Amino acid sequence: MKEMYTGGELVVKMLEEFGAKVVFGVPGGQTLYVTDPMQDTNIRFVHTRHENGAACAADGWGRLTGEPGICLATTGPGATNLITGIGGAYRDSSPVIALVFQNKLPDAGKGDAQESDHGALFQSICKRYIPVRDVSTVQWAMREAYRVAKTGRPGPVVVDLYRDVVENQKAAYIPQEVEQYCVLPKCEPADEVIDQAFRTISNSSKVCIWVGNGVKIAKAAEEVKALSSVLHAPVVTTYNGMAVIESDFPNLIGPRSRHGSRLAKRAIEEAECVILIGSSLTAISTNRWEIKAKNIVQFDIIAENIGRHYPVTVGVVGDAKQSLCKLQKQIVKERYEGNREYLESLLSEKKQWMKQLLSGKAVDKNASPVPPLALQAELQKELKENSVFVVDAGNPGAWTHITEFPRNVTYMKPVNYGNMGFALGASLGCKEACPDREVIALLGDGSLGMTLGDLETIQREKSKVIVIVVNDSAFGNIKQEELFKMGEDRYTGVDFPDIDYVDVAKAFGMEGIIVRRAAELSNAFEKARKSNGPFMIEVKLDGRYSVWPEAV
Numbered sequence: 001m002k003e004m005y006t007g008g009e010l011v012v013k014m015l016e017e018f019g020a021k022v023v024f025g026v027p028g029g030q031t032l033y034v035t036d037p038m039q040d041t042n043i044r045f046v047h048t049r050h051e052n053g054a055a056c057a058a059d060g061w062g063r064l065t066g067e068p069g070i071c072l073a074t075t076g077p078g079a080t081n082l083i084t085g086i087g088g089a090y091r092d093s094s095p096v097i098a099l100v101f102q103n104k105l106p107d108a109g110k111g112d113a114q115e116s117d118h119g120a121l122f123q124s125i126c127k128r129y130i131p132v133r134d135v136s137t138v139q140w141a142m143r144e145a146y147r148v149a150k151t152g153r154p155g156p157v158v159v160d161l162y163r164d165v166v167e168n169q170k171a172a173y174i175p176q177e178v179e180q181y182c183v184l185p186k187c188e189p190a191d192e193v194i195d196q197a198f199r200t201i202s203n204s205s206k207v208c209i210w211v212g213n214g215v216k217i218a219k220a221a222e223e224v225k226a227l228s229s230v231l232h233a234p235v236v237t238t239y240n241g242m243a244v245i246e247s248d249f250p251n252l253i254g255p256r257s258r259h260g261s262r263l264a265k266r267a268i269e270e271a272e273c274v275i276l277i278g279s280s281l282t283a284i285s286t287n288r289w290e291i292k293a294k295n296i297v298q299f300d301i302i303a304e305n306i307g308r309h310y311p312v313t314v315g316v317v318g319d320a321k322q323s324l325c326k327l328q329k330q331i332v333k334e335r336y337e338g339n340r341e342y343l344e345s346l347l348s349e350k351k352q353w354m355k356q357l358l359s360g361k362a363v364d365k366n367a368s369p370v371p372p373l374a375l376q377a378e379l380q381k382e383l384k385e386n387s388v389f390v391v392d393a394g395n396p397g398a399w400t401h402i403t404e405f406p407r408n409v410t411y412m413k414p415v416n417y418g419n420m421g422f423a424l425g426a427s428l429g430c431k432e433a434c435p436d437r438e439v440i441a442l443l444g445d446g447s448l449g450m451t452l453g454d455l456e457t458i459q460r461e462k463s464k465v466i467v468i469v470v471n472d473s474a475f476g477n478i479k480q481e482e483l484f485k486m487g488e489d490r491y492t493g494v495d496f497p498d499i500d501y502v503d504v505a506k507a508f509g510m511e512g513i514i515v516r517r518a519a520e521l522s523n524a525f526e527k528a529r530k531s532n533g534p535f536m537i538e539v540k541l542d543g544r545y546s547v548w549p550e551a552v
């Protein structure tokens with residue numbers, strides 16, 4: 001071990017300490033003092049073509065593994081390009097460490113090249129901003145970033161490194177084990193709190209379980225299913241809770257969101273008691289808090305989330321898995337026949353609703369262009385157990401509220417920040433993190449247009465992502481909102497010319513195929529799976545089917 005390290009070398013030492021494997025980013029003069037020493041380690045630097053791709057890749061990594069994804073950008077414009085992706089990680093609670101760089105400290109505020117106030121820029125969309133003005137604090141700052149990103153409500157931390165710190169200043173490396181500065185809570189709620197929850201649930205005859213992202217993070221799906229089975233309670237999820245419970249679980253109703261089903265809304269509003277697990281009930285999950293829920297028993301690891309948007313009858317603070325296990329021990333002593341009628345009426349309505357939804361022209365797999373529901377119906381046949389399904393903002397994601405998932409699928413979407421241009425970068429991050437899992441990205445032509453350059457990144461990385469581009473030649477989601485609210489003759493700024501994106505992918509060296517009828521999808525998947533690298537399936541979509549009638 002060397003006696004003294006530059007600040008840049010110390011940053012790399014810290015990344016090694018965290019067990020980081022990949023850093024995503026776009027280089028600049030300042031960043032070289034970190035990426036250069038990284039070459040002498042096992043950590044790879046994967047350069048994206050825009051910093052948003054790097055931020056979303058780190059976000060995807062964080063969502064999938066629970067370990068902070070790492071991204072890096074240079075002073076000023078590099079940092080500002082990173083911001084949107086960091087906002088997505090913040091609003092959907094994904095652990096990320098973003099390294100950004102400043103000019104030399106003595107020149108701060110003089111108007112040096114590319115200078116901007118990173119603290120002010122990131123303040124509203126990151127969990128913590130840590131400026132590092134002296135090499136003596138590099139190790140503390142990096143360990144602080146790791147702990148803050150990963151614990152409590154996970155989120156992005158921005159470490160702002162001054163150039164003289166990473167380039168010229170030196171300090172000794174004092175090793176620590178990660179466990180010495182980052183301990184995840186394993187806390188169980190007190191007996192009397194569980195008793196209160198048990199009594200509230202037992203005194204109600206219509207109990208609904210509402211599941212959010214926290215169940216995914218706590219890996220508590222089995223406990224949720226066990227609880228639902230004993231209570232005969234329907235399970236509604238948020239969008240971030242989608243796929244946590246596989247679709248053939250008999251009590252699953254589906255997601256509730258702005259585009260969730262009416263049925264999920266009915267399940268929650270009719271319930272005499274709602275068991276809310278791992279959700280802070282954001283605007284998106286509740287259609288801007290329009291949905292009514294009463295007598296809430298809220299489970300959350302973070303006390304701050306309890307009662308944030310809806311008053312609770314009982315707040316249970318603790319790890320979801322442990323809390324539900326403890327509750328289950330009480331629950332199994334009772335019989336909950338009173339819930340059955342309510343559950344069965346919801347399930348039979350679901351059956352009818354799905355039958356109606358999945359019939360007629362809307363699911364004609366030979367129709368061209370492809371109706372969105374026909375695409376969903378064929379696509380879900382291709383989703384395998386253990387795959388990762390990354391969807392973007394806009395209609396492609398909105399339609400996924402009807403997707404049926406096999407077991408152990410990880411679903412991710414920029415739910416609460418709605419940042420278009422998420423899916424390509426995030427899928428790169430997922431594939432780098434878990435190369436053995438199949439990764440499918442579903443994005444619109446609008447989102448692709450914002451991130452086209454990263455087709456080159458995934459091709460260069462031979463990142464075997466199946467990229468499904470839903471091409472309606474429009475910012476379809478907004479176009480449909482405009483039609484719904486303003487009328488057909490008021491369209492403005494929502495249409496694109498008809499472009500074959502597979503040709504664009506091919507120019508980047510990628511393989512791909514155009515799908516004009518949903519029936520062609522399985523053949524396209526077969527080709528994609530045989531390909532050695534990423535593969536684009538471009539679906540020519542019929543944009544006339546509105547996502548709006550499904551809302552509320």
Ligand SMILES: Cc1ncc(C[n+]2csc(CCOP(=O)(O)OP(=O)(O)O)c2C)c(N)n1
Pocket residue numbers: 393394395396418419420421443444445446447448470472474475476477478
């Ligand atoms: C970065 C960003 N800019 C603008 C929006 C507003 N917006 C939401 S959906 C959408 C259209 C998405 O178009 P596309 O990706 O083609 O999907 P489509 O809805 O057409 O299927 C827009 C512009 C946004 N959410 N994020």
Ligand SMILES: [Mg+2]
Pocket residue numbers: 444445446470471472473474475476477
């Ligand atoms: Mg579109």
